[in-house]
Amino acid sequence: MSSLFACEEPNTWRTVFGKYWDVVEAKSKSKKPGKLLDLEKWYQEELPTLISSRPDKHVTQSELVRLMEWKLTRGKFRPRLQQLVASNSEDTVERSSRKAFSLLPDVKAAIAELSSLKGVGPATASAVLSAGAPEQAAFMSDEAMESVPGLKPIQYTAKHYALYLGKMVQCTEKLNKADPLQDWTPHRVEMCLWAQAAAKQQQIPLLEDEEVKTRVKKTRSEPDADQRPGKRLRTK
Numbered sequence: 001m002s003s004l005f006a007c008e009e010p011n012t013w014r015t016v017f018g019k020y021w022d023v024v025e026a027k028s029k030s031k032k033p034g035k036l037l038d039l040e041k042w043y044q045e046e047l048p049t050l051i052s053s054r055p056d057k058h059v060t061q062s063e064l065v066r067l068m069e070w071k072l073t074r075g076k077f078r079p080r081l082q083q084l085v086a087s088n089s090e091d092t093v094e095r096s097s098r099k100a101f102s103l104l105p106d107v108k109a110a111i112a113e114l115s116s117l118k119g120v121g122p123a124t125a126s127a128v129l130s131a132g133a134p135e136q137a138a139f140m141s142d143e144a145m146e147s148v149p150g151l152k153p154i155q156y157t158a159k160h161y162a163l164y165l166g167k168m169v170q171c172t173e174k175l176n177k178a179d180p181l182q183d184w185t186p187h188r189v190e191m192c193l194w195a196q197a198a199a200k201q202q203q204i205p206l207l208e209d210e211e212v213k214t215r216v217k218k219t220r221s222e223p224d225a226d227q228r229p230g231k232r233l234r235t236k
Contacts, residue, residue, distance in 0.1 A: 057132045122156055
């Protein structure tokens with residue numbers, strides 16, 4: 001599973017990123033029909049726009065509740081967390097999330113601030129930050145963490161998130177160094193790792209294993225190889 005993470009060839013990553021919504025649709029069919037797809041479009045498209053449109057970035061209580069629904073639908077369902085998050089007051093959520101975004105680029109402090117909310121741990125906090133600051137944070141998904149070497153056993157702690165984000169930032173920097181478009185973010189890297197893992201679960205071929213291995217080997221042995229990206233893929 002870590003083969004994509006080790007790859008420094010932007011074209012390979014773009015191929016996976018270009019199939020992201022195909023994987024979401026396939027996974028959505030295996031759950032309550034259409035629910036994941038609708039929540040995914042909301043999280044990836046609508047929520048970032050809402051957060052960025054505010055003079056001081058923050059999320060509302062209803063947005064945090066829906067974000068938790070997205071998180072639990074995309075990954076492992078834990079109904080107790082949904083109830084706890086919903087018990088936070090509107091004022092508390094807005095005040096805490098506003099402070100968290102103001103603490104950036106100190107991600108550690110921002111995660112700690114959001115984790116003071118009921119039902120919110122480092123993983124949910126990372127989802128909030130990723131929606132509003134994708135260039136600084138990556139969602140702490142099970143699939144992405146399991147795809148990154150050196151993180152097992154997985155722990156849902158602030159310390160483990162710091163290790164994970166550090167590796168995601170390093171990967172992002174390597175991709176941007178090799179890619180003239182330089183549009184990679186930790187958030188987009190997470191999307192690709194999630195897509196690869198979810199596709200494997202759904203038995204959807206994204207990349208041939210040998211193709212990834214060849215490209216990993218190529219980027220390690222030929223650092224100056226032509227790495228021009230293909231057609232820029234539409235992001236949704």
